[in-house]
Amino acid sequence: MKKEVIIIGNGIAGVTLAVLLQRKNIPFVLLYREEEKLPFALGETLPPSAMSLLNELELLSLFEENAYRKTYGYHSMWGSSRVTDMNFYHQNPYKNGLKINKHQTLEKLRETIKDNMVSYRKGFEIIHEEHGNTVVLAKNEGVKIIQGKILIDATGRNRAVLQKLKIESVIHDELVAVSCHIPKIKHPKLTHEVYVESFKDGWGIVSALSETENICTIFTNKGNEILAKLKDISQWKSTLAETVYLKDFLTENTEAKIKGGNANSSVANQLAGTNWLALGDAAMSFDPLSSHGITNAMYTSAKALEAIEKKLNFADVEAFPEYDSTMKIIFQQYLQSKNRLYQQEIRWKDVEFWERFF
Ligand SMILES: Cc1cc2nc3c(=O)[nH]c(=O)nc-3n(C[C@H](O)[C@H](O)[C@H](O)COP(=O)(O)OP(=O)(O)OC[C@H]3O[C@@H](n4cnc5c(N)ncnc54)[C@H](O)[C@@H]3O)c2cc1C
Known part of the structure; x- marks a missing residue:
């Protein structure tokens, strides 16, 4: 050939x-x-700035049609214990991102x-x-x-x-990720369906994949002692007990599949x-x-x-x-x-x- x-x-x-x-x-x-x-869904999020590139490549409608949903912002607790509402309403020209499938x-x-x-x-x-x-x-x-x-x-x-x-x-750092799919919980204090929170040993993100499922990913450094505990879904809630809202999303359901891997910058x-x-x-x-x-x-x-x-x-x-x-x-x-x-x-x-x- x-x-x-x-x-x-x-x-x-x-x-x-x-x-x-x-x-x-x-x-x-x-x-x-x-x-x-079948690959493990990571539920990647694309920011509004990515929509222009997709449009230029004439791929925007294909990505939109196959996405889980549009995203209009996210909440984060980063740098203080105050929740920041990052609303995409002020972004131009696209006022939404995508949670892609x-x-x-x-x-x-x-x-x-x-x-x-x-x-x-x-x-x-x-x-x-x-x-x-x-x-x-x-x-x-x-x-x-x-x-x-x-x-x-x-x-x-x-x-x-x-x-x-x-x-x-x-390789610039030793960041690793551990993800699991968990039943969807709508947090009473959060309106967006993407939430990021930092904590002593790293940071985590929870976002909705569908009407019934959330994905939660915890990022920490290779060798961190919480990694051994995160291998077992029944220990996630206790391991993350000091987080403010992250812990509320977690379940002790032992059925959830866990997937880990590198997430470093290189x-x-x-x-x-x-x-x-x-x-x-x-x-x-x-x-x-x-x-x-x-x-x-x-x-x-x-x-x-x-x-x-x-x-x-x-x-x-x-x-x-x-x-x-x-x-x-x-x-x-x-x-x-x-x-x-x-x-x-x-x-x-x-x-x-x-x-x-x-
Ligand atoms: C936990 C986590 C969360 C993330 N969240 C986001 C997010 O919210 N937003 C975002 O934009 N990005 C996110 N990313 C990053 C994003 O997933 C990747 O940057 C993106 O998928 C990279 O695409 P790629 O095609 O370069 O590589 P990959 O998606 O890794 O594709 C590489 C392909 O090559 C194949 N392959 C590997 N080895 C071989 C081989 N030896 N021979 C032949 N084929 C091979 C693989 O099977 C795969 O199909 C996240 C990553 C992680 C780990």
Whole structure:
């Protein structure tokens, strides 16, 4: 199989780039790993600022149609024990964000590119040929050989392509997340269905996924002693007993499924090479406090498309290095604003989780 672009990774970043390439009639293949399990819904929230990007990419209506719902603001208790009401009414031009159903949105997007998707079960290998092309071997019972001019890493925090290319990353912190789906409770003191609260060992967010279900995620640092307790849903309420409102959402229902993982900020040392680019979380991964992971995935895909067009149509050798330097600048700006957010919380500045921000 010969294509111009080989994308590896089936998440928002890889699939968005595939959709954009298809619109431009640039031949591509999206190579993905066969997964047996349904993904655990994280219930990501997109801020109003992301709506403009979705609109520019002509994907806004698809995202809206497949979202759990629109969001019009959130409550937070951060920096003091006062609840702040962040209402999107004053945002322009969009006065709402979205609580996305990522799985459903991705399925809709994948339908449009399904003829150019190839799965594998047993790994892949990358071979660089002397004449500049990249050959990827997708391994199943046999091996499928795919040749392309440009290789894309869209494998999220796994950075599977970057690892094979021996590109390392800088990890800026040790944030980890533990999530669980719990029965929906409407808090009597909160009107918005997204609530964020900081506490001594980290912070948590509760938001409504549906009419019957909430998702609660607790963020703390790797090695924090609360992590062992959060493995058991029956201990969540007691572990978070000192929180003001978070604890009210929790149940001791032992049926709830728990999912943990990394949520740290990290950036690849190189986001582009002569014939490859990294997108989304593979390029740079953001702290979920920023609510910008999905926006980053979409934005890097849009910028990657521009760079790919310049390279393929005009043999522009600067396009990929420019992509690399633009994204690194964005990441530095993101790091500064993220750190400022954490520095607003001074109540526990001498405690393990918070002290690293001061
Ligand atoms: C707890 C939590 C809450 C979050 N909340 C928000 C939020 O509110 N708002 C927001 O905008 N963002 C949020 N994010 C971040 C957001 O989910 C990610 O930034 C976004 O999904 C990244 O998209 P991606 O396509 O780059 O990577 P991913 O979604 O990770 O997709 C990568 C794809 O590559 C595949 N893959 C991995 N390894 C390989 C391999 N070896 N071979 C082939 N395929 C591979 C994976 O199966 C997956 O399909 C949150 C993240 C976490 C952890």
